[in-house]
Amino acid sequence: MSTPTATRLQAADASVTVLSNTPFVTDWARRYFGPWWNAFDVPAGSVCAGPLVTAGIDDKTYAHLLALVTSCPHDEVTYARTRLLLARDSTGTITGVSPEEGLAYRSEQRGGHVTIAGRTPERLALATARIAREMIRAALLRDGWTLLHASAVVRAGRALLTFGSKGAGKTTTALLLAGRGAGLLANDRVFVKAVGDELRVLPWPSAAAVGLGLLDALGLYDVVRDRLVGGEQLHPTQHQDVTDALLAGRREPLWEPGGKRERKVQVFPDQFGRWFAMELAASGCAAGLLFPRIDPAAVPALVDGERTLGEDDFMSGATEDRYPDLFGLAHGVDGGGSGPARASVAGRLAALPHHQVVLGHDIAANADFLARLASRI
Known part of the structure; x- marks a missing residue:
């Protein structure tokens, strides 16, 4: 198992630390939050207090939490556009499992410590960043923002x-x-x-969601396409149809079936x-x-x-x-x-x-x- 790494996020007086045995997760948090929320590395051994997200590739913990949730009364809800099985116990601990994404969450200490067990690095990194952002948001809102x-x-x-x-x-x-x-x-x-x-x-x-037409009008389309052709990637929430359109050189707006919502580049x-x-x-x-x-x-x-x-x-x-x-x-x-x-x-x-x-x-x-x-x- 990899040596744990830690990244701290700071916005005004709110902070949260991401601790993981998977460097991809902390690298993602540092990249995603960057200067906007002052993301910086801290010694993993110094993490002992404060809001914390602990995340790791851990099939054993994932399987344990899945069995725990399915063996007790639970709700089936939608979270991040996917099915989540959710259970609460008498201590206030909340456990959620997304079988389709291979993610299991455990929230303790009134949401002050969330543990996430995942089966793939990218989905684990996305889930960790999402929870860390929600913890910062909650702290800021409680502080009057x-x-x-x-x-x-x-x-x-x-x-x-x-x-x-x-x-x-x-x-x-x-x-x-x-x-x-x-x-x-x-x-x-x-x-x-x-x-x-x-x-x-x-x-x-x-x-940031930017339509293909706007990207072209701003003179940024060729920059993005060249980067993609060169092997770089945009955010994984981007629909594959948008990636295919960029690689094919199509510049006109791309719409979901029904034409009510534009599919956009995710920067x-x-x-x-x-x-x-x-x-x-x-x-x-x-x-x-x-x-x-x-x-x-x-x-x-x-x-x-x-x-x-x-x-x-x-x-x-x-x-x-x-x-x-x-x-x-x-x-x-x-x-x-x-x-x-x-x-x-x-x-x-x-x-x-x-x-x-x-x-x-x-x-x-x-x-x-x-x-x-x-x-x-």
Whole structure:
């Protein structure tokens, strides 16, 4: 068995340590969370307290937990889009097993220590990163942070948050500004908390979903395709049809059957720097809000309107159907933050400059316009 390795993640005052007998797992955590959540290695022998995820390739433990769950009363639920068998005992320990993925979870100490036994390194690494992120999220929410559905960039410490429904242009806006020197803080959601006179913003690390058409329009398509042809990989949550389209050189948007949801390229956080020369930002203070919309024929400009923050701009437990808190990590806090925290953030955001913008299909003109606007906020 390999010598255990440990990686610690730190976001504001929240931290979690990933300890594993499989270096692939800790390497993955360090790569995935990177500068966004200050991922760094620590001596495995020094890990003795604090939130902890212990993960390893361990067929024996997996088989034991599978037998344990199936031999007692249990629920069958969906977690991470797959079947999970879930059991709770009188001590508060929660055990879950995903037979299809070959993963077994055991949550103890009210979610302060989660053990994961897996049968393959990649699935184990994905599950470990997911649980570690949920533990950080739970700690931040208990500490008064709230979670917004927004992209964000940072320039000179000042964060510009972009809101909108699917297809409004949140990702487009963030990537255009990151391509002009702003630090990319988040592609889809951010943590926000009122601290003194500031409204502080933290990233939510995740793979970024970028459509094939947008990737091409941004001038990044050939970079991604060349990397794939050269043997590098994108995030494993990417659908195989997207990989096949890239390798075949197809650039048009790719849709799921029924045409309601676009299948997108899934970019690792570290690939923004290595592939696209875009820097990641670890924090900022909110300075302004953007509400974009896309009109193919439009010249980019400020437009009139009354768009302001709504309930849909805040994440909530109802929106977290993919990763419900089945392992008791949140201790009853809603997935988007407490009511008082949300009200405090909403009030502060309402006082910041709001800008409604229209963007066209001229990428260079969009980038010039957004860069000028951001420089004034």
